[in-house]
Amino acid sequence: MHLAFPTPAATAHEAGPEAPFDAGFDPLGAAHALAERFAATAVERDRLGGHAAAEREAIRASGLLALSVPREYGGIGAAWPTIYQVVRIVARADSALAHLLGFHYLQLAGLSLYGSAAQQRRLFGETIAGRTFWGNALNPLDKRLVGVPSAGGYLLNGIKSFASGSIGSDWLTVSAWDPLANAPLIAVLPTRQPGIAVQADWDAFGQRQTDSGNVRFDNVTLPDDLVLQPASRAPTAQTTLRSQVAQLVMANLYLGLAEGALAAARGYLREEARPWLAAGVENAVDDPFVQHRFGGFHLLVRPAQLLADEAAHKLDAAFRRGAGLDAVERGAVAVAVAEAKVLAHRAAIDIGSGLFELTGARSTSAKYGFDRFWRNARVHTLHDPVDYKLRDLGRHALDGRLPEPSPYS
Amino acid sequence: MHLAFPTPAATAHEAGPEAPFDAGFDPLGAAHALAERFAATAVERDRLGGHAAAEREAIRASGLLALSVPREYGGIGAAWPTIYQVVRIVARADSALAHLLGFHYLQLAGLSLYGSAAQQRRLFGETIAGRTFWGNALNPLDKRLVGVPSAGGYLLNGIKSFASGSIGSDWLTVSAWDPLANAPLIAVLPTRQPGIAVQADWDAFGQRQTDSGNVRFDNVTLPDDLVLQPASRAPTAQTTLRSQVAQLVMANLYLGLAEGALAAARGYLREEARPWLAAGVENAVDDPFVQHRFGGFHLLVRPAQLLADEAAHKLDAAFRRGAGLDAVERGAVAVAVAEAKVLAHRAAIDIGSGLFELTGARSTSAKYGFDRFWRNARVHTLHDPVDYKLRDLGRHALDGRLPEPSPYS
């Protein structure tokens, strides 16, 4: 398979002068190595589904779990453009595993955005020391998990659905409804403890190995010092930046899927496809209609790449602004991320479905697994409706109105 | 599931005054009954794949195998518009089983178009008497099956791929390369005989229960009286009408898929979907973007229905012209069928993929199996490239040039 896409050079040295992490570490090289490894088994694992235990170990061994941990806490301290490149590179080969990795970075971003200095010191430190893998149990649409204040913290009871990366995780970010404050709190918890049960009941037709599921909490004690944001604290431009970090993870997953699908189609067309009888050419790649459609696909991917890269730079600048970030700056990031996400969404769906018009009937054999691009993109692009992103973008372009901060915008 | 689409009334009485078959037989009613039965297990059978043994028996029991057999041979003698309606109705529930049924009708059409009076008498009679199910081993792109003339017939050796409906069939239509004539012959053969091995090696990601596979022939004797068209006989407007019968089977399968997908989306939106937060409505069906997209989907299906119906009427008239059919009349059918096929293709793919923009993340659960619409449509619409259909249509619209008769046009 052809997974080589030109990627800008990036190193571990972006965030500052000193480098506690191995100064020679090459994040994009590590990502490419992971992608190559995952590509070899992607079709089979897509078919089998199930827990990505071995693959989590490979990610852990790659050193990439430390990529977004600030240098002062022993991490690589990479900038967001590099982090998203890593996610995208892995997604070309396997968008489910890239989801695990991207959501790990998302949880750590939450720690940066919400956490106190003490919490950051403790938890980033533990992430480096324990090579900790983070998962998500924060689905804001599901309010069934309730956190009742009790001595020195909260007692958690209930359930969270669509918890990506929860199975096999070491720590979870959790949101819970605080009935006294009538608002949600955000906290972190070690996954493996009595009272927390992660259920492997994710049964979607795509993104099968995202270790997603329902997480049940049965009288789980949440101590105050693991609460990143109590329900009583008002959201700020900084804290609501988390949804943009998440949205841009999505965009890069979609984009990696689109790139992976395009690479798969190219490889097949060059090496396996037979030209159509009526084309009168010797090789499928010489069919003018194949070339024309492929040019169209290329023009879906290229703009999405440029916009995703631009959005990553804007997000990075906003992230580094810290508590000084204001609503207008945050809104500009939200617009840039929405632009990238819509284009990446379209590229992944249109190429994932349309590539077969070029590769033809024989390419539908299960041995190629080419349908996984559409299935993965289709499942994942439903995180939030693209029509409301377009509305937000139109509203902004019409009268400058910024997207309202929400878990999705 | 909502499978009810308005269908024009049709009865068994179209072809003539006397009715050897049960005069009260209602083909569309029988098709709806089959569809309802198949719908109940469609998701599970799609998952399992495998031979459609039980379903073939249900089709057999429905009486629909006799639908296209002329009345003079004891069949129902339905006109093509009714036959294609039946295929489409079944395809709404299960496009793989509808494929089996549609290809049964295709083989019988071949008998009408190529066969001598004696062959028709014998084989139609046997179809009625034995409730015979026909399969296809005619893939014209695969020339590996060779028929060497021998005493009183031919000796067949080789293989045919993409043989739809071959597994579990009673009779097969076969094309074989005659090396002396340097052209293909077309014949029929009982499937179950020494030397014929049907291999269940179809592994595409859609249309999984079409009983397709490779058929191997090992020193099979083909007697002259089962040769419908020897290699030496030049094709005529009548005989090349077979490809149009086949193409319109495809179009109706695609259309049934599009209708089925639309019905599934409607059912889900009405009964299960939750409105998006930002929509500010109580029910998903009240979201203006949902309505707008659904209107767009509706406008993919409606024209395809009208064009498919019109093409069926034109094909029926051409079919009844028999040997008197000329190239211009045949060409007009080919244009009408191509129009319908392109629109049905687009409707099936666009709705099969796009419905999820409306139904959202929860609708991707394997329990609904909604991805099968796209998978089935995707695999099946690759029979021949849509771009060459568009070229044929453009060429005709520009200068009146008719599609060149071929196995695909």
Added chain:
Amino acid sequence: MHLAFPTPAATAHEAGPEAPFDAGFDPLGAAHALAERFAATAVERDRLGGHAAAEREAIRASGLLALSVPREYGGIGAAWPTIYQVVRIVARADSALAHLLGFHYLQLAGLSLYGSAAQQRRLFGETIAGRTFWGNALNPLDKRLVGVPSAGGYLLNGIKSFASGSIGSDWLTVSAWDPLANAPLIAVLPTRQPGIAVQADWDAFGQRQTDSGNVRFDNVTLPDDLVLQPASRAPTAQTTLRSQVAQLVMANLYLGLAEGALAAARGYLREEARPWLAAGVENAVDDPFVQHRFGGFHLLVRPAQLLADEAAHKLDAAFRRGAGLDAVERGAVAVAVAEAKVLAHRAAIDIGSGLFELTGARSTSAKYGFDRFWRNARVHTLHDPVDYKLRDLGRHALDGRLPEPSPYS
């Protein structure tokens, strides 16, 4: 120019046994003759704009003003499918003049739907006797024309904008706001009388010769016997059918534009265009990309034709139901008309703009006037927003809700 499209045979004999009008009258032939005449000057008249005085006389002389007048009043009594075919045929050559003719039929439809028997007798009779041309001053969005009840009728004062066909008309349909009833009345009036001033201030960039403008009313007396529908009378399924008559006039104008644009492109490609260097073909019509795009255009027109024809048949049946028409039957017509209108809208805009991708730079010379297809379609398709038609269609397809009767639906 190539304006020949296959049209179904139609005669003047549809509506009943006796034929006061010349029994040999051929409406479609008359329409083709008009179209040929108008085509010769269409480019120049589009450039000049201005009043269509001479063209109105040609229409009058053609006999087509009587086409929709019932036979019992001396007219031709054609069914709606024929009437719409006539509009479409003329629109291929000149959509502005076809608008004049189509709106003449619309006003007469109003007389049938709203008028008393006495009014119909008088006004249809006068239409035949005086070869009367009807215009429109009914714009429901413009409520500046007020009708104050006065002795034996109303006193009209105010203005109506977007009055199509008002300049040079003999009679006008008028809506006026009745301040006592707080609702609009609908009436007819002779155009040429003191107090009515038709202003030729239509300055849109398309549909330039539609004789549209603002109509000013200055103390105009409207006698009761010219009021077709007083403000106090509640709308019925029958009376609100008028908007569907109007919408289907639009659809056929758009469709005629699309057909005319396609014919112009075909003529140019066959006779004038040079193939692109890189195509490596001798004639532009042999360029595979030209053929492919032209096939796509063809597939915009064909479905619109079928749906427009089907809608015309449904409308005709509903029209003949008279006062017995119910809301569900009316709604079914509205759905069919909306389907046709959306497809015709798309066809006219997409072909009007896209044809140039095929015909190239030299075809933009003013001498061909090919831009008029887009300009005419663009101006005319803005009568009401296509997005709300799609919403109506989606809403109906989702839950069976019928379009709410309005001047636009």
Added chain:
Amino acid sequence: MHLAFPTPAATAHEAGPEAPFDAGFDPLGAAHALAERFAATAVERDRLGGHAAAEREAIRASGLLALSVPREYGGIGAAWPTIYQVVRIVARADSALAHLLGFHYLQLAGLSLYGSAAQQRRLFGETIAGRTFWGNALNPLDKRLVGVPSAGGYLLNGIKSFASGSIGSDWLTVSAWDPLANAPLIAVLPTRQPGIAVQADWDAFGQRQTDSGNVRFDNVTLPDDLVLQPASRAPTAQTTLRSQVAQLVMANLYLGLAEGALAAARGYLREEARPWLAAGVENAVDDPFVQHRFGGFHLLVRPAQLLADEAAHKLDAAFRRGAGLDAVERGAVAVAVAEAKVLAHRAAIDIGSGLFELTGARSTSAKYGFDRFWRNARVHTLHDPVDYKLRDLGRHALDGRLPEPSPYS
């Protein structure tokens, strides 16, 4: 009108340390000032057409004719990204005048790419000294102009069509067919001299004030020292870069048109449009369908902007490589320019036509002149067929094949 688009800062100081030109000159500011001036009369001048005499003087007075002249010859020596920004800014207000300016830069680029040091010194010097406006007579598809070698040069006879900016120009770039070499030569000539007749016979429906026409040459003497490239000299990567300079002028003109159309739509929607009845909102900009479509338009413009900017940087680097440029580097520029051009083409056409779906019927009044966006884009985007650009892009993406150097690729 709203013409303000964010543009990156640019100054006159890009090309080197010393600045013979006024160091404070602000090219983008000058472009915005010109655009504002031209916007005030754009609708009227579009209607009238004719020679842009006064506007040429305004451009001359702006100082922008010197923008691309190297500093060593007294010019501003701006880099290509700035030059293209200037063209784009002017095109937002008036794409015909921007065409004049862009083609002036194109002719000067030819001097840099083909001309000897002596020619550059003389002609750049003259351009600065005489504030010379350059025009084009190089149409490579028109081979009717013949240059027969004669003593000390050539004798030119014949005609050149589609000569943009020739009317009112001071100097022309000319290509002529050398019958001895059987190849074209490229030269420059003062426009105003006996034997050269520029005919104002451009009559396209858009880009009306581009001062285009046919140029006739009647026994015009071309001295050898005005020949930039004799017919015998083989094209190089450097010389064939001229077509990329030209293609990127086109792309920026299209992009300016798209931006101008979007700004016009936004201004109208905010200030003049009435919301549709059925929308149930107070302002047109609050209609969800308006917002959604506007978001879609925005997503046509943004990627085209990014790709055009990227292509400008690549072109600039290649331009500065001079004779050292190789075919692969040139090909990479051609790919980047093609990407930008296709997206800008689509944006200009789709927004120019589609904006009316939002702004509605009243916005078609001639007083707004909103149709000029489509007309200008439609005429100008036919310079070379977009389908062959897509083919080139697909071919490159499939197997790395670079666009073949030609006047269009």
